[in-house]
Amino acid sequence: MCQLLGMNCNTPTDILFSFEGFHRRGGLTDHHADGWGIAFFEGRGVRLFIDDKPSSDSPVAGLVRRYPIKSKNVIAHIRKATQGEIRLENCHPFVRELWGQYWIFAHNGDLKDFQPAQGQHYQPVGSTDSERAFCHILEQLRLRWNTPPDSAQLFDEMTRLAAQIRPHGTFNFMLSNGEWLIAHCATHLHTIVRQAPFNTAHLVDDDVSIDFSTVTTPRDRVAVIATQPLTDNENWSALAPGELVLFRDGAALYTSHPAS
Amino acid sequence: MCQLLGMNCNTPTDILFSFEGFHRRGGLTDHHADGWGIAFFEGRGVRLFIDDKPSSDSPVAGLVRRYPIKSKNVIAHIRKATQGEIRLENCHPFVRELWGQYWIFAHNGDLKDFQPAQGQHYQPVGSTDSERAFCHILEQLRLRWNTPPDSAQLFDEMTRLAAQIRPHGTFNFMLSNGEWLIAHCATHLHTIVRQAPFNTAHLVDDDVSIDFSTVTTPRDRVAVIATQPLTDNENWSALAPGELVLFRDGAALYTSHPAS
Numbered sequence: 001m002c003q004l005l006g007m008n009c010n011t012p013t014d015i016l017f018s019f020e021g022f023h024r025r026g027g028l029t030d031h032h033a034d035g036w037g038i039a040f041f042e043g044r045g046v047r048l049f050i051d052d053k054p055s056s057d058s059p060v061a062g063l064v065r066r067y068p069i070k071s072k073n074v075i076a077h078i079r080k081a082t083q084g085e086i087r088l089e090n091c092h093p094f095v096r097e098l099w100g101q102y103w104i105f106a107h108n109g110d111l112k113d114f115q116p117a118q119g120q121h122y123q124p125v126g127s128t129d130s131e132r133a134f135c136h137i138l139e140q141l142r143l144r145w146n147t148p149p150d151s152a153q154l155f156d157e158m159t160r161l162a163a164q165i166r167p168h169g170t171f172n173f174m175l176s177n178g179e180w181l182i183a184h185c186a187t188h189l190h191t192i193v194r195q196a197p198f199n200t201a202h203l204v205d206d207d208v209s210i211d212f213s214t215v216t217t218p219r220d221r222v223a224v225i226a227t228q229p230l231t232d233n234e235n236w237s238a239l240a241p242g243e244l245v246l247f248r249d250g251a252a253l254y255t256s257h258p259a260s
Numbered sequence: 261m262c263q264l265l266g267m268n269c270n271t272p273t274d275i276l277f278s279f280e281g282f283h284r285r286g287g288l289t290d291h292h293a294d295g296w297g298i299a300f301f302e303g304r305g306v307r308l309f310i311d312d313k314p315s316s317d318s319p320v321a322g323l324v325r326r327y328p329i330k331s332k333n334v335i336a337h338i339r340k341a342t343q344g345e346i347r348l349e350n351c352h353p354f355v356r357e358l359w360g361q362y363w364i365f366a367h368n369g370d371l372k373d374f375q376p377a378q379g380q381h382y383q384p385v386g387s388t389d390s391e392r393a394f395c396h397i398l399e400q401l402r403l404r405w406n407t408p409p410d411s412a413q414l415f416d417e418m419t420r421l422a423a424q425i426r427p428h429g430t431f432n433f434m435l436s437n438g439e440w441l442i443a444h445c446a447t448h449l450h451t452i453v454r455q456a457p458f459n460t461a462h463l464v465d466d467d468v469s470i471d472f473s474t475v476t477t478p479r480d481r482v483a484v485i486a487t488q489p490l491t492d493n494e495n496w497s498a499l500a501p502g503e504l505v506l507f508r509d510g511a512a513l514y515t516s517h518p519a520s
Binding site: 045047048052089095099102121122123 | 302303304305306307308310312319320323326327347348349350351355356357359360361362380381382383384385386
């Protein structure tokens with residue numbers, strides 16, 4: 001299975017600490033060695049780093065580990081290929097433009113028999129079920145609205161689309177347009193919101209700690225979402241299967257009722 | 261003015277030597293210090309590195325200088341902002357998907373009063389004339405064809421579109437879908453095709469030489485296109501104003517008659 005990591009904040013924040021543990025799961029402490037990727041929003045722009053090499057020995061991951069890119073929305077992915085060859089075009093996150101915004105998407109899981117009709121606006125470049133699902137979601141949103149709806153309308157439509165795709169398999173995903181980050185749990189997704197008073201956190205995957213009180217202001221709020229908890233001394237919450245959450249400014253703004 | 265660099269090859273080739281000279285023009289040997297970017301095709305996938313810092317002191321440029329990414333099509337750009345703030349979303353190259361292929365685009369120049377109608381399929385994310393032109397080109401291609409035309413048809417249409425946009429200002433650009441690279445000269449664009457017998461080349465911007473015969477096979481062919489020649493001991497050809505060239509497998513496949 002792949003691993004997902006997302007971050008949504010109310011102030012641009014670097015993800016170095018979380019990425020330090022996360023990237024080690026790409027071939028070092030876990031078996032996710034078929035490529036990786038990370039996308040950072042900076043304003044309306046996106047920095048996308050993808051690699052078809054394991055993240056634990058990728059030169060690009062080395063850069064990301066050392067380079068404190070500050071972002072309000074980040075999505076990272078470590079790939080264990082289930083569908084689609086190990087090729088650059090099959091690495092997540094994927095990026096497309098919708099309504100003059102970049103949208104980024106990453107998926108953990110496996111969708112079977114998911115072959116939506118070819119879109120008028122969006123087509124996959126690679127051969128993964130994940131990119132097909134992303135293009136299908138964007139196509140449906142674009143067909144429904146010519147201009148961006150408000151976030152409540154969008155969340156309702158995303159709830160509907162997630163429910164439509166969910167029966168095809170395992171569909172943990174994260175999606176962001178730089179303003180909000182949507183996370184959908186099919187099997188495993190955990191979240192934590194860090195805010196004042198900040199404490200020291202310690203990684204599961206490496207003997208590294210950080211005292212967040214030394215690198216934050218009292219107003220900062222950061223939501224981190226990951227397949228498995230990244231720290232072993234904080235209280236992560238598990239999302240329920242079928243639950244969809246829209247994070248904005250480091251907090252859950254909308255939560256769907258989990259599918260029964 | 262900005263600087264453009266493109267490479268089109270018949271075998272995946274690294275661009276380290278050309279980029280070594282080129283990146284120094286971003287704030288060190290020349291005045292192009294408002295960001296930079298480079299996009300590499302690898303198969304159908306694209307690696308895009310962009311930065312709103314000068315390329316001469318960008319950590320991302322440091323990675324690219326040390327990392328021999330092999331690609332058949334590369335476009336790089338160093339930005340001197342004329343329209344659009346110095347922000348990540350205004351850095352070239354820009355990427356979009358068309359017909360299930362990624363397309364990359366970079367522009368050197370300045371288009372005045374170029375405000376095409378909002379597209380159904382493509383909208384700019386940033387505020388540059390360049391991204392507007394790119395989205396307009398893709399929109400026109402997408403409206404005309406639902407599936408990719410052959411390269412001769414595409415070249416004719418690109419000749420028409422370049423002529424339509426050219427009167428708005430200075431429109432040197434490069435465009436690639438990973439199979440071919442199209443270069444359009446408005447003012448300054450120079451090209452060289454390197455093939456056997458390979459010789460030693462020496463950079464203009466730095467005292468660095470390379471003996472290409474030691475890093476190539478006799479069948480390799482590499483076209484390099486740049487705003488200004490990058491080496492001082494080779495015969496670069498200047499494209500004529502209004503000339504459009506489609507490079508494939510390291511050679512010019514189609515050339516338009518320059519605009520009179």
